[in-house]
Amino acid sequence: MKKILVIEDEPEMRRNITTLLRYHDYEPVAAANGREGFEAAQREQPDLILCDVTMPELDGYGVLRALQAEASLARIPFIFLTAKGEKNDLRSGMDLGADDYLTKPVANAELVRAIEARLRRAEHQSHREFKVRETRRRNPRRCQDSGTGGA
Amino acid sequence: MFQQLFERSADAIFLFDPAREVFVDCNQAAVEMMRATDRQQLLLVHPAELSPEYQPDGKTSRDKTSEVIDTALAKGSHRFEWMARGMDGNLFPLEVLLTTIHEGERPLMATVCRNITERKLAERQILELNASLEQRVNERTAALQTSEARFRALVEHAPEAIVVFDGDTGRFVFGNEHACRLYGVPMEKLAELTPADVSPEFQPNGRRSSELARELMDEALAGGMSVFEWLHRQQPDGRLIPTEVRLLRLPAEGQNLIRASITDNTERKRAQAALADSEALFSAAFEGSPILIVIARMSDQTYVLVNDAFVKWSGFAREEILGRDSTEFSIWESQDERDEVWADLRRAGSVRERECRLRNRKGDRTTMLISLEVIQINHSPHVLAMGLDITQRKQAEVEILKTLAREKELSQLKSNFVSMVSHEFRTPLGIIQSSAELLREFYQKMQPGQREEQLESIARNTCRMAGMMEGVLVLSRLDAGKLDFHPAALDLNLFCRRVVDEVLSATNRRCAIELTVNAVPVESQADEQLLGHIFTNLLSNAVKYSEPGAMVGLTVERDGQDAVCAVRDRGIGISVEDQRRLFKAFSRGSNVGTRPGTGLGLLLVKRCVELHGGRVKVDSKVGEGTTVMVRLPVFPKEP
Numbered sequence: 001m002k003k004i005l006v007i008e009d010e011p012e013m014r015r016n017i018t019t020l021l022r023y024h025d026y027e028p029v030a031a032a033n034g035r036e037g038f039e040a041a042q043r044e045q046p047d048l049i050l051c052d053v054t055m056p057e058l059d060g061y062g063v064l065r066a067l068q069a070e071a072s073l074a075r076i077p078f079i080f081l082t083a084k085g086e087k088n089d090l091r092s093g094m095d096l097g098a099d100d101y102l103t104k105p106v107a108n109a110e111l112v113r114a115i116e117a118r119l120r121r122a123e124h125q126s127h128r129e130f131k132v133r134e135t136r137r138r139n140p141r142r143c144q145d146s147g148t149g150g151a
Numbered sequence: 152m153f154q155q156l157f158e159r160s161a162d163a164i165f166l167f168d169p170a171r172e173v174f175v176d177c178n179q180a181a182v183e184m185m186r187a188t189d190r191q192q193l194l195l196v197h198p199a200e201l202s203p204e205y206q207p208d209g210k211t212s213r214d215k216t217s218e219v220i221d222t223a224l225a226k227g228s229h230r231f232e233w234m235a236r237g238m239d240g241n242l243f244p245l246e247v248l249l250t251t252i253h254e255g256e257r258p259l260m261a262t263v264c265r266n267i268t269e270r271k272l273a274e275r276q277i278l279e280l281n282a283s284l285e286q287r288v289n290e291r292t293a294a295l296q297t298s299e300a301r302f303r304a305l306v307e308h309a310p311e312a313i314v315v316f317d318g319d320t321g322r323f324v325f326g327n328e329h330a331c332r333l334y335g336v337p338m339e340k341l342a343e344l345t346p347a348d349v350s351p352e353f354q355p356n357g358r359r360s361s362e363l364a365r366e367l368m369d370e371a372l373a374g375g376m377s378v379f380e381w382l383h384r385q386q387p388d389g390r391l392i393p394t395e396v397r398l399l400r401l402p403a404e405g406q407n408l409i410r411a412s413i414t415d416n417t418e419r420k421r422a423q424a425a426l427a428d429s430e431a432l433f434s435a436a437f438e439g440s441p442i443l444i445v446i447a448r449m450s451d452q453t454y455v456l457v458n459d460a461f462v463k464w465s466g467f468a469r470e471e472i473l474g475r476d477s478t479e480f481s482i483w484e485s486q487d488e489r490d491e492v493w494a495d496l497r498r499a500g501s502v503r504e505r506e507c508r509l510r511n512r513k514g515d516r517t518t519m520l521i522s523l524e525v526i527q528i529n530h531s532p533h534v535l536a537m538g539l540d541i542t543q544r545k546q547a548e549v550e551i552l553k554t555l556a557r558e559k560e561l562s563q564l565k566s567n568f569v570s571m572v573s574h575e576f577r578t579p580l581g582i583i584q585s586s587a588e589l590l591r592e593f594y595q596k597m598q599p600g601q602r603e604e605q606l607e608s609i610a611r612n613t614c615r616m617a618g619m620m621e622g623v624l625v626l627s628r629l630d631a632g633k634l635d636f637h638p639a640a641l642d643l644n645l646f647c648r649r650v651v652d653e654v655l656s657a658t659n660r661r662c663a664i665e666l667t668v669n670a671v672p673v674e675s676q677a678d679e680q681l682l683g684h685i686f687t688n689l690l691s692n693a694v695k696y697s698e699p700g701a702m703v704g705l706t707v708e709r710d711g712q713d714a715v716c717a718v719r720d721r722g723i724g725i726s727v728e729d730q731r732r733l734f735k736a737f738s739r740g741s742n743v744g745t746r747p748g749t750g751l752g753l754l755l756v757k758r759c760v761e762l763h764g765g766r767v768k769v770d771s772k773v774g775e776g777t778t779v780m781v782r783l784p785v786f787p788k789e790p
Contacts, residue, residue: 010578011745012608016585019601023593056741083577086570104581108588 002119003027005046007037007063008081009055013104017050017081020108026115034058038066041073048119050111053082053093064096077118081106165193165262167249169220172197175259184266186237203236223249223260232267243268311412314341318372318400318407321345321365333394333413335386346411351384351391371398371409380416393420443538449525452476452493455533464540466512484508484516492523496534500525506541518545565630568736572623575737575750579612579619586612615747622751625684626736629758636762638676643714643785644668646682647707654690662694662720667706671714675785681759682783688752689718689779695746696722696777713765713782721776725769733769742773756781 004026008014011032018028029044031037035057041049049067053060060080067073080093085103093101099118102111157164163181165174173195185201187193193201202212210218215233223229228250235245248263306313312330316323326334326341334341334349347361354360360382370377381396393416401408437444437458446456453476462469467480483489488507496502502523509519519538526535586605594602628634651664686705693703697720704719725733725740732738734757737750753769756779760767764784771777 010582012582012612013578013585015604016582016589016608019589019593020585023589023596083574083581085573085577104577105584106581108585108592 001025001027002047003029003044004115005029005031005037005040005044005049005051007031007034007040007049007051007055007060009033009052013052017111020111021115024112034060034063037063041067041076042070045072046076047122048077048079048115050079050081050115053080053084053089061092061096064098068097075122077122079114079118081111160263163264163266165264167198167220167260167262169224169251169258169260171195172216172220174198174262181264184237184264185235186239186241188238192238198233201235201237203234203242206234207232219247219249220260223251224258227251233264235264244271246270309412311414312394314411314413315401315408316346316368316411318368318409321347321368324408330413333383333385333392333415335388349383349386351382354382355380367398368409371400372407374400381413383413392417395419443519443540445536446526446528447476447534447536449497449532449534452478452534455528461538464511464517480512482509482511484510492521496523496525507538509538516542518542571737572619575619576616579615582612583609583616611747615749618747619749619751622749622755625755626751626758629755629762634680634762636681636764637678638785639679641675641677641679641682641785642673643671643675643677643707644673646677646679647686647705650683650686650690651705654687654694658691658694661699662697662701662703664690664694665702665704667704669706669708671707671709672786674787675714676787677714677783677785678763681763684759685756685763685781686716686718688756689781692752692779693718693720693722693777695748696720696724696740696743698722709786710782712784712786712788714785716781716783717778718781719776719778724773724775724777725771726773730769730771 004021006014006017006021006028008017008030009032014030014032018030021028029040029046031040033055034051037049037051038058040046041063049063051060051063058066060082064078067076067078077099078097079100079102080098081102081104082089082093083104090101090103099121100114102114158178160178161180163184164178165181166176167173168175174193175195177190177193179190181187181193182190185193197213198216199212204211206212206215208215212234219229219231219233222231228248230246230248233245233247234242236242244267245264246267247265248261250261250263252259252261307327309327309329312333313325313327314323314330315325322343322345323341326336326338328338331338331341334344336344336349345361346364350360350364352360354363356363367377367379376397376399378395378397381394383392383394384390385392395414395416397412399410399412401410437456440458441460443461443464444458445454445461447454453474454472455474457465457469457472462472465472465480465482472480477483477489478486485508492502492505492507495505502521505521505523507519507521509517511517518541520541521536521538523534523536525532527533586608590597590602590605597605625634647666647668651666655664690703690705697703701721704717706717706719708715723740723742726742729738729740729742734754735750736754739748739750757767760781760783766782768780768782769777770780
């Protein structure tokens with residue numbers, strides 16, 4: 001069961017998202033602000049993070065930056081879910097390196113689809129990385145000659 | 152005695168024997184003349200031996216001797232010239248007088264000779280001089296002829312009309328092409344006419360042309376050089392031509408000739424008229440212009456001419472201004488600015504549309520748009536300065552800029568507000584949507600309590616949105632000026648009770664509200680609607696952020712014309728950081744938790760208080776509570 005971290009300061013929203021994820025067979029972990037969210041990410045090593053932008057203590061951008069600074073967390077798929085719907089908000093979110101940017105209100109089905117797509121892609125990627133590592137292990141000389149390759 | 156005369160004569164004298172053709176005697180002068188050593192050398196000598204072979208006329212000296220002897224014998228005496236040769240071999244001319252004398256039977260001839268070398272030389276010089284003079288005369292004559300032809304051509308084709316007339320008869324003697332054209336008369340007919348024939352009967356000054364012409368001619372003949380205007384009449388159509396005439400007596404022997412040079416003044420008259428018109432026009436423009444115009448001398452910068460507009464603006468009398476410079480009136484606010492303008496003018500010859508700050512006698516400050524130009528008046532540089540008072544325009548510009556800035560700020564605020572509103576609406580909308588969808592998709596899987604929760608969320612967030620919408624609407628009505636200040640008589644005491652009741656009812660009496668009204672007069676002038684927004688919001692907040700059952704207080708007191716209203720609670724309080732953003736739209740305290748709210752209430756209160764001419768002040772501490780003090784000028788002046 002995939003573990004999804006929901007970082008959202010609005011209690012009802014947080015509750016609804018976790019309820020939705022549970023019904024879709026995910027294991028939700030909830031955090032009420034950015035700081036808590038980052039701590040939960042370190043602790044839980046989730047498969048995906050769904051994060052609000054405007055929050056007390058540490059905002060969504062801050063969370064993303066903190067995650068990227070830590071190698072073990074930097075590759076976790078990250079989706080912004082926010083009320084900030086302006087084009088430049090989306091642009092700055094994506095520029096920071098988010099994998100997706102959803103604007104409230106979002107239909108439950110759309111939210112689930114976005115989560116599934118990011119998880120699938122992440123899986124592909126880790127599979128490919130695994131294969132590269134395997135090839136390298138078996139033919140170290142050839143891989144050295146052709147550079148890093150693979151990914 | 153004759154012997155003595157013979158011997159001492161300064162002239163050389165020979166005695167000549169015509170029969171033998173030899174000299175028989177001579178005096179001392181003859182010896183000297185012939186450069187002989189003594190008399191003997193010359194005696195019994197044929198004259199040809201004392202002469203060159205040929206005489207100047209080409210005859211031999213011997214033949215010539217016979218010839219002159221014959222002539223002298225026939226006539227008694229004969230005077231002739233002879234070329235002699237001295238004993239030293241030099242030739243010299245002689246004038247000889249040969250006279251026949253009789254000494255007994257034997258005829259002798261006295262030959263008196265005079266050396267005429269000098270005379271001949273003088274004669275030759277005279278001849279040469281004459282030749283040279285003749286040549287010079289010839290040259291001069293030729294030059295004069297050329298010069299006359301040239302002058303004649305000049306006169307005939309001169310651009311001005313030139314006529315010569317006989318001062319006695321008054322008739323024309325000569326007229327050049329131009330004159331004939333001017334008069335409209337062929338040259339050959341001119342000699343029949345007098346100046347009066349080519350003029351109208353009367354001149355513009357009323358004098359008869361013929362009489363006036365006679366007078367002017369007499370004046371010229373008397374040696375005067377007269378210049379006057381004359382109206383000519385052109386043949387054959389009688390067109391009148393204004394002219395300027397110069398009369399001059401010509402130096403001519405035996406004749407009283409007068410030369411007249413005539414200039415056609417038609418164009419000049421027209422130009423003069425045009426100039427006069429133009430001057431009148433410029434003068435009218437100068438004086439009538441609403442633009443300030445002055446002319447000042449460059450050398451000392453003193454005013455020489457100022458127009459009415461300048462006089463009016465300056466507040467000085469024209470006579471006070473003229474002859475003085477601007478520094479004497481302190482017209483320039485800044486001496487540096489004045490110096491700079493003058494420097495630029497001197498450098499470039501003109502200054503265009505420079506904004507300057509000037510002031511007049513009263514000290515009124517004026518922004519003047521000035522242009523300066525260096526012009527020449529009587530060959531002396533002057534400055535023509537024009538100024539346009541743009542003070543009002545500048546003020547209007549400043550106002551427009553201010554208004555524009557305000558408009559821009561407002562429009563920015565509005566656009567920010569719209570984006571803020573849309574942002575704030577997204578969160579409750581998101582909750583409503585997700586709750587509704589959860590209910591729809593997983594209704595069966597949900598526990599009854601969970602369904603209840605979702606429905607509650609929908610209802611609460613719908614209410615929150617409605618509240619926001621209400622707040623935004625009120626604010627937008629305030630912004631649009633639709634919610635205005637309309638004071639009316641109001642009993643503040645009664646009004647407060649009613650608001651308290653309404654809030655108690657709306658909050659399900661979550662908190663008790665204690666109303667204290669101290670010495671407030673029955674009469675007050677207030678806008679009930681604005682007051683309603685103020686008190687409802689403040690009391691609702693106080694109840695919302697207090698624990699259930701806590702006490703909320705509303706105190707109303709009079710302070711002069713003001714009603715001082717304080718709403719106190721012992722609720723959660725507002726942090727210092729949040730207090731800074733207290734009146735910002737949608738800004739809410741970080742400690743509000745799940746308490747519903749829009750973040751618009753206090754902004755609304757502030758706007759209504761300001762519209763009412765009052766002030767609002769918040770005093771709060773986290774965990775201790777909040778007091779909002781509102782001061783509203785609603786009471787009449789105390790007697």
